[in-house]
Amino acid sequence: MSLDKVLNLIDESLSDSTERLFELLRIPSISTDPAYKKDCDQAADWLVADLKSIGVDAQKHPTPGHPMVVGHIGDKGPHVLFYGHYDVQPVDPLNLWDRDPFDPALEDTAKGKVIRARGSSDDKGQLMTFVEACRAWQTVHGEMPCRITFFFEGEEESGSPSLIPFMEQNKDMLTADIALICDTGLFADKTPAIVTMLRxxxxxxxxxxxxxxxxxxxxxxxxxxxxxxxxxxxxxxxxxxxxxxxxxxxxxxxPELPAEIKEQWDNLKFENSEFLGEVGLSIPAGETDHTALEMIWSRxxxxxxxxxxxxxxxxxxxxxxxxxxxxxxxxxxxxxxxxxxxxxxxxxxxxxxxxxxxxxxxxxxxxPASVMSTDHPAFEAARSALSDEWPDPAAFVGCGGSIPIAGYFKSLLDMDAMLIGFGRDDDQIHSPNEKYALESFHKGTRSWARILDAVSKLS
Missing domain, CATH: 3.30.70.360 (Alpha-Beta Plaits)
Incomplete structure (x- = not known):
């Protein structure tokens, strides 16, 4: 199946893809506030309908909290599960927003066009990069390049109380060869990353x-x-x-950091002075025999x-x-x-x-920490695919924070997970005036199309 035709369609339909994202962003699916329970339900319904429009067998599954959305498509090739969440953070303090948080718009900034709205980066914009990549594959070829399970949660921003019970009760429905999570970011504006270590x-x-x-x-x-x-x-x-x-x-x-991973990190040209200078500091603290990146990601x-x-x-x-x-x-x-x-x-x-x-x-x-085994061939296939799309080569990186879902996929479903996202450090997630670069949305969609193509060719 031709990848070029899929990429061309993604380019040609960017305005339509953006408008679909705007539709989802207009739904105030704040999971922590009971006043928005109907809105969370509406967001789940919207996703089910959108997935069905591209041929996915999708359903909304009730939980004691907000519903889960699960869908399946494809009957050949490797099987991937894609996870995202449709709920968003509260918008307080509202007076610090420059516009209505649920009235999305494209804005020109010094760094290019951005999508301004609550949830644009965390996580609706990221979630829709994958959906739009699948839409392009289905439109061009009438089928997906591999088997895909979609798994969308509505409680990530409120502690995921229903997540573990749902996963335990639906292992057969959710288990795949590998999980994909799009809730992370680029290392730098032009440098993609695959998170393989979570503290x-x-x-x-x-x-x-x-x-x-x-x-x-x-x-x-x-x-x-x-x-x-x-x-x-x-x-x-x-x-x-x-x-x-x-x-x-x-x-x-x-563990000791593998030499090949340390080499990738050294090639990222991370500057201690710039990193600390942004917060008014200049002298590295912490373990004296490790770099700042090593301390944040692997120590x-x-x-x-x-x-x-x-x-x-x-x-x-x-x-x-x-x-x-x-x-x-x-x-x-x-x-x-x-x-x-x-x-x-x-x-x-x-x-x-x-x-x-x-x-x-x-x-x-x-x-506990989550450490993904990069021995799975999908990791190198995805890294190569990302490197083909972005100016700088992709790297396997760590993450200083914690993303529990990655650990749950391993402990509950025995699946490794690849965390691949296109957010930027200045996206202001959880803060007023959240944004998502239009380039991240566009190239993120192209990236997933490339990754699906690469994964489909694995035995």
Whole structure:
């Protein structure tokens, strides 16, 4: 089947594709707010109808929350599952938007035309790049180049409470050779990327209690134990002089970065000074024997996210507080066990708490890292296809954050996932004036057409 004809049609029908995206963007499918439940249902209905228009056997599946949309098409070749989400973030504060968040429009900017609307980048615009690629294949050839399952969720922005039960109950309907996820971005404006590493996350809240009430520091300062002093001493020892986390056995399960991946990352020409300069910093911190990219994508971290205690209001109060608290999070990689790290962290803290103080812990989530095996031939096929479409060659990269769905595909359905997206760092997702570059929408659609062609040729 001719790829060139498909790409030509994508170019010729860009205005029509954009208008279809606008239709979806006009639906205020905010999943966190019960007031928009009917809108989420409408978005699911819209997607079912749109998929059916290109020959997909699509259905809306109810859940205790918002519905899932699942569709199937094709009966030969490798089988891919494509995942996206149709729900969006709330728009508050509305007064910071330059236009109605659900009245999409094309705008000219210094970096080219953009689609301005809530959900344009996260994730409706990204989702529709794949749908439009499939539409072009179906229009040109009357069939898809491979078997495709579409899986669209309506609760990603509200914690996905229905996702795991739905996947567990519908394994046969969802299992494919490999999953495709379009909820990530380009490495740079002209450099595509395939995310193969996602860090896990473990959070813990600590409260140190000393005296049974707040004390006057003039009367008790010195002989009385100060919980803030205890807490800050403990947290100050969380890292050594080389930036490594000091919790015992913290690095168990942390892999070395493969040489070929390190070479790809080095070729990305990532500049520490530019990266830090954008946030008013200049000197890299963290592990001294790793680059900033390695630290963000492939190394674990321990960070203090908040700390409080005593009097913090206006003016001054010479109090010696009864309690001091902090929130600490650990980003995890490789085979690190979040539950073992939690226990080791608690043991490490307890060993440093004085006898006349006590410590309490409150857990805040624990999820392991996701590492995709690039041995699957689809990874290299997709990387080559992306490199053919964009000015710069594609690279296998890591992601500093966490995208749980990738891990669920592996743990629940035994599928690896390729995370390929076309968002840009300045898309302002979750913020006012969200946008998606028209080039990302256009070339993203062309990219998926190329990837489907490449994957269809795999044995």
């Amino acid at each position: 896990g996350l473990m959070g813990e809240e600590i409260t140190i209690t000393g005296p049974d009430k707040d004390l006057h520091s003039g009367m008790y300062g010195g002989p009385a134990r100060n919980p803030i002093r205890v807490l800050t001493k403990i947290l100050g020892g969380l890292h050594d002089e080389q930036g490594r986390v000091t919790v015992p056995d913290f690095y168990a399960g942390v 674990p971290t321990g960070e203090i996210n908040g700390i409080w205690g005593g009097y913090t209001g206006e003016g001054f109060k010479t109090v010696l507080p009864s309690k001091a608290s902090a929130k600490v999070s650990f980003r995890l990689v490789g085979q690190q066990d979040p539950h073992a790290i939690r226990e080791n962290f608690r043991t490490w803290v307890k060993a440093q708490v004085p006898a006349d103080c006590r410590v309490e812990f409150t857990p805040h989530g624990a999820s």
